[in-house]
Amino acid sequence: MSVTTTGLLVVGGGPAAHAAVIAYRGHGGPGPVLLVSADDSPPYLRPPLTKELLRGGNLGEDDLLLDDLTRLGDVEVRTRTTVASLEPGARTARLGDGGEVRWRACVLATGSEPVRLPVPGDGDAYHLRSLADARALLAGLHDAGSVVVVGSGFIGCEAAASLAARGLDVTVCSTERVPQASRLGDAVGNRIADWLRGAGVRLRGDAEVTGIESTGGAPVVQIRDGEPVAADLVLVAAGARPRLGPAEAAGVLVEDGRVVVDEHMRTAVPGVFAAGDVARAFNAAAGRHIGVEHWGDAEEMGAVAGAVAAGSDARWDAAPGFWSEIGDRVLKYSAWGDGFDEVALTTHPGGGFTAWYQRQGLVCGAATHQADEDYERGSDLVRRNARASEVADVPTTAGPRD
Numbered sequence: 203m204s205v206t207t208t209g210l211l212v213v214g215g216g217p218a219a220h221a222a223v224i225a226y227r228g229h230g231g232p233g234p235v236l237l238v239s240a241d242d243s244p245p246y247l248r249p250p251l252t253k254e255l256l257r258g259g260n261l262g263e264d265d266l267l268l269d270d271l272t273r274l275g276d277v278e279v280r281t282r283t284t285v286a287s288l289e290p291g292a293r294t295a296r297l298g299d300g301g302e303v304r305w306r307a308c309v310l311a312t313g314s315e316p317v318r319l320p321v322p323g324d325g326d327a328y329h330l331r332s333l334a335d336a337r338a339l340l341a342g343l344h345d346a347g348s349v350v351v352v353g354s355g356f357i358g359c360e361a362a363a364s365l366a367a368r369g370l371d372v373t374v375c376s377t378e379r380v381p382q383a384s385r386l387g388d389a390v391g392n393r394i395a396d397w398l399r400g401a402g403v404r405l406r407g408d409a410e411v412t413g414i415e416s417t418g419g420a421p422v423v424q425i426r427d428g429e430p431v432a433a434d435l436v437l438v439a440a441g442a443r444p445r446l447g448p449a450e451a452a453g454v455l456v457e458d459g460r461v462v463v464d465e466h467m468r469t470a471v472p473g474v475f476a477a478g479d480v481a482r483a484f485n486a487a488a489g490r491h492i493g494v495e496h497w498g499d500a501e502e503m504g505a506v507a508g509a510v511a512a513g514s515d516a517r518w519d520a521a522p523g524f525w526s527e528i529g530d531r532v533l534k535y536s537a538w539g540d541g542f543d544e545v546a547l548t549t550h551p552g553g554g555f556t557a558w559y560q561r562q563g564l565v566c567g568a569a570t571h572q573a574d575e576d577y578e579r580g581s582d583l584v585r586r587n588a589r590a591s592e593v594a595d596v597p598t599t600a601g602p603r604d
Contacts, residue, residue, distance in 0.1 A: 209233020218478030225508030323414030537567025
């Protein structure tokens with residue numbers, strides 16, 4: 203049995219893991235660093251998987267790779283490697299290949315995995331979360347002329363627009379009446395729906411998928427109380443759930459499906475940190491624990507975890523946010539993400555808009571298109587928990603959540 207001794211063990215291969223290693227080294231963290239990832243590739247950009255890569259442009263896999271962590275010195279990256287068990291008391295980890303790692307600090311950055319539909323036939327559908335998923339999907343598209351995308355979250359919307367740009371006949375089936383209504387409200391959801399229709403995508407709202415049948419030919423998506431939809435390929439984009447295996451093995455506190463950490467990304471177990479999708483972190487500006495699933499926020503949380511593990515002082519207090527590219531449109535969104543009770547929409551020339559979200563009179567979010575100044579301003583207002591009535595140009599006569 204091989205035994206590795208390391209100053210920092212990072213479990214995961216996404217943005218939080220990558221940023222944790224860089225921050226640990228940048229803040230003078232002692233000892234070697236080991237990053238282990240179940241993925242078959244070293245850390246890479248995931249957002250292009252639903253956009254440039256799926257559209258079939260000139261982007262290659264090598265273009266997705268993030269900075270080579272081994273260049274930082276005394277850093278090892280092991281792919282196709284899982285963690286079977288963690289013993290925080292002894293500060294050891296047992297790897298899936300039987301090896302043992304003795305660590306001074308450990309960052310759990312295991313990310314998320316696709317949600318499977320609890321219906322017959324999901325196993326015959328494609329999912330899109332990793333580069334391996336993208337490879338499989340692209341291979342399947344060679345002989346496909348039509349695709350059904352199940353789900354109207356940002357992965358589903360981005361992928362649908364990209365597939366339509368390849369010339370495919372694309373239908374989106376979703377339990378939501380319009381895309382993203384539950385997160386962004388009907389006003390923004392209707393605009394996203396218009397973007398998708400403009401890209402050539404058909405929408406089936408209020409459509410609950412009950413099964414995917416593929417016996418003897420092309421798959422057929424069965425809809426409760428509705429006409430089935432046939433296609434050459436089915437892509438399920440029904441959301442994601444945090445990968446909790448190593449966290450549960452370590453015995454750290456898990457609430458609402460995420461690892462509970464403070465603003466420094468520390469769990470209640472000494473030496474163990476968590477960052478990214480898997481973390482339910484206390485945000486110092488929000489004044490409460492929140493969970494986020496955005497690339498940039500995972501990087502920030504990973505950087506905090508790496509810095510603190512190295513002995514520096516850092517905390518997470520940024521307002522979460524992300525950009526979503528749906529065809530040739532870009533939606534920018536900054537929000538705490540745990541709900542709103544009012545939303546007011548301001549339109550701008552040329553099709554731009556800003557949606558201001560409020561919760562108990564406070565600005566809790568902003569979604570923009572072609573309104574970058576509002577996006578930057580909105581991020582600041584969200585972070586400061588600004589009262590809408592005290593901020594110029596932010597509508598205060600918002601309608602109820604639609």
